[in-house]
Every structure is written in C-alpha cells, then in structure tokens.
Amino acid sequence: MTPTQPGAQHVASRLMRESLVDKGVLASTESKVTAILPDVNVIQIGGRSIIDRGRSALLPVLDEIIANQAQHRMIIGVGAGVRSRHIFSVGLDLGLPTGALATLSAKDSAQNAYMVSCLLAKYGFVYLEAPFVVQLLPAMLAAARGAVFNGIPPYALWEHLPAVGKLPPHGSDAGSYLVGEVFGVRKVIFIKDVDGLYTADPKLDPEATMIPAIGAADLLKKNLATLPIEPIVLELLGRAKLMREVQIINGLTPGNLTRALAGEAVGTTIHA
Amino acid sequence: MTTIDKNAVLSPLGHQLVEGSLTDAAIMRATEATPNFAILPWVNVVKIGGQSIMDRGRSAVYPLVEEIVANMAHHKMILGTGAGTRARHIYSLAIDLGLPTGVMTVLGTAVAWQNAQMLHYLLAQYGVPFIEPEGFSTLPHYLMERNAVICQGMPPYKLWEHNPATGRIPPQRTDTGCYLIAEVFGARRMIYVKDEDGLYTADPKKDPSSQHIPRISVEELLARDYDDLIVERAVLEMMMRGRNLREIQFVNGLKPGQLTAALNGEPVGTIIYRATSNSSDNGDSK
Numbered sequence: 001m002t003p004t005q006p007g008a009q010h011v012a013s014r015l016m017r018e019s020l021v022d023k024g025v026l027a028s029t030e031s032k033v034t035a036i037l038p039d040v041n042v043i044q045i046g047g048r049s050i051i052d053r054g055r056s057a058l059l060p061v062l063d064e065i066i067a068n069q070a071q072h073r074m075i076i077g078v079g080a081g082v083r084s085r086h087i088f089s090v091g092l093d094l095g096l097p098t099g100a101l102a103t104l105s106a107k108d109s110a111q112n113a114y115m116v117s118c119l120l121a122k123y124g125f126v127y128l129e130a131p132f133v134v135q136l137l138p139a140m141l142a143a144a145r146g147a148v149f150n151g152i153p154p155y156a157l158w159e160h161l162p163a164v165g166k167l168p169p170h171g172s173d174a175g176s177y178l179v180g181e182v183f184g185v186r187k188v189i190f191i192k193d194v195d196g197l198y199t200a201d202p203k204l205d206p207e208a209t210m211i212p213a214i215g216a217a218d219l220l221k222k223n224l225a226t227l228p229i230e231p232i233v234l235e236l237l238g239r240a241k242l243m244r245e246v247q248i249i250n251g252l253t254p255g256n257l258t259r260a261l262a263g264e265a266v267g268t269t270i271h272a
Numbered sequence: 273m274t275t276i277d278k279n280a281v282l283s284p285l286g287h288q289l290v291e292g293s294l295t296d297a298a299i300m301r302a303t304e305a306t307p308n309f310a311i312l313p314w315v316n317v318v319k320i321g322g323q324s325i326m327d328r329g330r331s332a333v334y335p336l337v338e339e340i341v342a343n344m345a346h347h348k349m350i351l352g353t354g355a356g357t358r359a360r361h362i363y364s365l366a367i368d369l370g371l372p373t374g375v376m377t378v379l380g381t382a383v384a385w386q387n388a389q390m391l392h393y394l395l396a397q398y399g400v401p402f403i404e405p406e407g408f409s410t411l412p413h414y415l416m417e418r419n420a421v422i423c424q425g426m427p428p429y430k431l432w433e434h435n436p437a438t439g440r441i442p443p444q445r446t447d448t449g450c451y452l453i454a455e456v457f458g459a460r461r462m463i464y465v466k467d468e469d470g471l472y473t474a475d476p477k478k479d480p481s482s483q484h485i486p487r488i489s490v491e492e493l494l495a496r497d498y499d500d501l502i503v504e505r506a507v508l509e510m511m512m513r514g515r516n517l518r519e520i521q522f523v524n525g526l527k528p529g530q531l532t533a534a535l536n537g538e539p540v541g542t543i544i545y546r547a548t549s550n551s552s553d554n555g556d557s558k
Binding site: 009010011020024026028093098130157162164167179182201230231242 | 285306307363429
C-alpha cells in the first residue's frame with residue numbers, strides 16, 4: 001500500500017490516481033489481447049427464425065451440429081422468438097422500461113436454450129447460465145462435449161437504452177457475438193432462415209440480391225430498412241479486438257453449417 | 273412458423289411486433305410513443321465513489337455513513353459503490369496479461385462488491401441489506417421497511433461487456449451501473465458522491481485556475497468534448513436516450529451536509545441535466 005494523497009490509500013499501479021475517463025489514460029491502455037478459447041466455435045440459433053418453427057427446422061440443425069462434433073468444438077447461443085415479441089407488446093402497453101423488457105425477454109431465450117440442451121443432452125452438451133459461463137465454461141468444455149447458453153446477455157435491468165424507441169438493443173445475436181469476442185473464439189456463426197444478408201428483405205422484395213461479404217461500417221452506412229442480425233452487432237464489430245467477423249447462414253439448408261465450420265464462404269460474412 | 277392466433281388480443285403495435293422484424297426502423301419508432309411507468313418513483317440512487325470516498329477509509333466514510341443514517345428517516349436510498357484503486361491495480365495487471373475487457377469487468381465488479389460489503393458492515397446495525405443484482409426483486413420490500421439498501425455499482429454485464437472505443441478498460445462501470453438503476457426504476461434523484469464540489473472546467477486537483485460549473489446541460493457538456501470528465505462518458509450518452517431521469521447531481525462527500533442538501537432537492541455541487549426533450553416524452557411518466 002502506498003499512501004500518496006492525503007487521506008486516500010492507494011495501491012501502486014500504472015493507473016493509480018489516474019482518471020479512468022481521461023482520453024489520454026484510456027488511449028495508453030491500448031494493447032494486445034490473448035484469446036482464451038481460440039479453438040471453440042460459437043453457433044447462434046435464431047429464436048424466431050429456427051426454434052419457433054419447431055421440429056422441422058430445429059432437429060436437422062441439431063443433427064448437423066452433432067455430425068460436426070468430432071471435428072469442431074461448439075458452444076451454442078439460443079435466441080428468444082415470438083414469445084418475446086408478445087411480452088414486449090404487453091410490457092410496452094404497461095409502460096415498462098427497457099431494462100424490464102430485457103429482463104423478461106431473457107427468460108424466453110433461457111427456455112429455448114434449455115430445450116436445445118435437453119435435445120443435445122445425450123451427446124454430452126450441458127446448459128450453462130451466465131454465472132456458469134463466467135466460472136465454468138472452460139472446465140465444462142474440457143469435461144463435456146459442448147455447451148448451450150442463453151443467447152441474450154445478462155444485462156437485465158441494466159440493459160442499455162436504444163437510440164430509438166424502447167426495445168432492448170442486445171438480443172441473442174449481440175450476446176452470442178460478445179461471448180465469441182471475449183473468449184477469442186475461432187468463429188461466430190448465426191443460424192437464421194435466410195441465405196444471408198440481402199439488399200432488401202427477400203421475404204418482401206423479389207428483386208433483392210444477396211451480399212456475400214461486407215464490412216460492418218459499410219453495412220451501417222447502407223442504412224437498410226431491416227437486417228438479419230441485430231444492428232448493435234455491427235457497432236461491436238467496429239470495436240473488435242479478436243472476433244473480427246461473423247457469418248450468417250441459412251439453417252434451413254442442410255450442409256450450410258458444415259461448410260461454414262469448414263471455413264467455406266457460405267451465406268454472408270460481415271467483417272470489422 | 274408459430275405465430276400468434278389472429279384473434280388474440282393484441283394492440284396494433286403488438287401485431288407489428290409479432291409479425292415484423294425487430295430491426296425494422298418503423299417498428300422501433302412505433303415503440304417510442306408508448307407510455308413510461310416509473311417503478312420506484314420515490315427512490316433516490318446514491319453512488320458512493322470508490323477512489324474518491326471508500327479508499328480514504330474512516331476519515332471520509334464515517335461522516336458519510338452518519339449523514340446517510342440521518343437521512344434514512346426522510347429519504348429512501350439505493351446506495352451503490354464504486355471500485356477505486358484496487359480496480360486500477362487489477363486493470364493494470366489484466367492489461368499486462370492480455371486479458372479481454374469482459375474479463376476486466378468480472379474483476380472490477382469484485383472490487384465494487386468489496387466496497388459495497390464494507391459499507392454494508394457499517395450500516396448493518398440499521399437493518400440495511402446488501403443486495404446482488406439477482407436479488408433486485410426484493411429491493412422494494414427493504415426500501416419500504418428500512419429505507420435503504422446497498423448494492424455494488426457495476427452493471428452485471430460480466431464477460432458480456434462491450435469493448436471500449438479506445439483502449440481496454442470497461443466503458444460501463446459503476447457510474448453507468450448506478451445511472452441505469454435510477455433510469456430503469458424512474459427514480460426521484462441520481463446523486464454521485466465524490467471528493468470534489470462537482471464539475472470544473474479542468475481537473476481542480478491538477479489545475480488551480482479551473483472554474484466550478486454549477487449547472488450544465490448534457491448536450492453542452494458533450495459538445496465541449498473535454499479530455500477528462502467527472503463521470504463516465506457512457507452516462508452522458510445514455511442520458512441522451514433516457515426516458516425517465518432528467519438530471520444527475522454531483523456532490524462532495526467530504527463536506528458534511530452536501531448529500532443532505534442534494535436529497536432535499538437543493539442545487540448543491542453540479543447538476544447535469546437533459547435540455548432537449550426526448551421525442552418520446554408524452555407527459556405520462558408518473
């Protein structure tokens with residue numbers, strides 16, 4: 001302990017007595033980050049796009065995950081879907097704030113993640129709540145064959161405020177991406193029900209063409225009316241240290257996940 | 273695909289939400305015009321600084337604890353704690369070891385937690401509990417029964433914290449965590465207790481010619497783009513999006529009476545307020 005200021009007791013460190021808001025101090029902390037789990041792949045399964053379709057869509061995706069289990073270590077983030085849309089509607093009507101909506105919605109993705117973990121249990125997958133992802137994920141991956149987690153991050157009442165409106169900006173795309181970034185994983189793959197990113201919503205506009213690869217900043221500039229992933233993922237990519245790209249694939253097309261895991265340019269890749 | 277029965281009771285916005293894309297700008301705008309309900313409109317969120325108060329030990333903390341106890345008869349308070357010098361130490365180590373920002377949030381949270389525990393030991397004889405984020409649903413009960421609760425100030429983001437725009441330090445720390453508690457509950461006041469009389473034109477510890485700013489809008493403060501600030505930048509950015517809380521206040525915890533004055537609504541220290549109105553304001557907040 002080094003008492004250096006009258007009345008304050010400091011521990012000697014490079015940041016001692018510095019303001020952690022000061023721009024110069026913050027810039028001085030820029031340095032290399034080590035990957036914690038560099039051989040793991042994060043697979044996000046969309047709630048509305050895959051889970052809500054039930055057996056016909058979900059089981060082939062899970063079969064493909066198991067078929068790849070021998071070659072690739074995977075942790076699976078699961079999204080919420082239509083039940084969250086419903087509770088958003090009720091919650092907004094009641095006047096509840098964004099943090100309350102985020103807390104409620106995270107239970108929908110927890111339910112979906114739990115169902116996925118039950119379906120994968122016999123192949124050695126475990127379901128991990130956020131505190132266990134923090135404490136146990138590396139140990140679990142050493143012992144178990146894979147893990148399923150709640151795609152929605154544990155922000156709860158502390159959810160950020162959106163730029164427009166009241167809906168929570170962090171869903172299961174952001175949460176899954178952030179897990180990939182913090183662990184410095186090999187790949188982050190989003191399994192959706194479209195072939196990738198289009199110039200317009202392909203469900204509404206037959207003229208829409210697919211974009212196989214694009215930078216996150218360029219995509220933000222295009223200001224598309226809708227996106228197949230949460231817009232905040234594009235902002236997060238702009239600050240990436242390790243996970244500098246994400247891939248969006250169509251989970252309704254067999255073989256896409258296998259190809260993406262093998263490093264093929266299937267679907268759309270969005271890079272930092 | 274599963275959708276909701278067309279005959280289900282859903283508002284027009286509800287139908288849009290269930291059927292449309294949540295990334296659709298039109299749907300996001302539609303949620304703007306929904307009412308705001310204040311969950312705990314009578315509560316005050318008080319953040320006790322880590323480096324500025326807790327690290328000073330007895331000389332700073334004891335008088336503040338006395339002032340908190342004296343105010344418990346009149347005001348309901350959520351007391352959040354900052355981290356401070358031990359966080360600076362572990363951030364330095366973690367940066368040196370190449371650990372990512374999310375891991376630093378886990379580490380920094382432990383320091384704010386230690387400070388919250390210490391404050392809790394000092395206030396335990398008055399029945400003030402320490403509450404983890406997971407236990408926040410019990411918080412209204414303790415506030416009704418005992419008028420104060422203690423929590424650690426860090427938001428519970430854990431490994432899911434964003435990377436900062438510059439450098440490696442978690443951008444959302446205890447100022448932000450406490451602000452978000454006040455905003456989500458629609459609190460009466462958000463008061464930051466630090467070791468300065470508020471905001472200055474420069475760091476008064478380093479520049480004696482700096483001038484005190486009693487009141488400033490968040491818009492103006494962001495436009496001035498100071499290199500250093502009294503509060504995490506994320507708080508100012510979030511204030512521009514807030515729907516409930518209109519202002520935050522900074523008082524000097526080393527001067528007896530300042531916290532009391534702020535709790536009583538007096539313009540002591542510095543107040544940062546939102547000047548422009550949120551397009552969502554519809555006078556339905558209380």
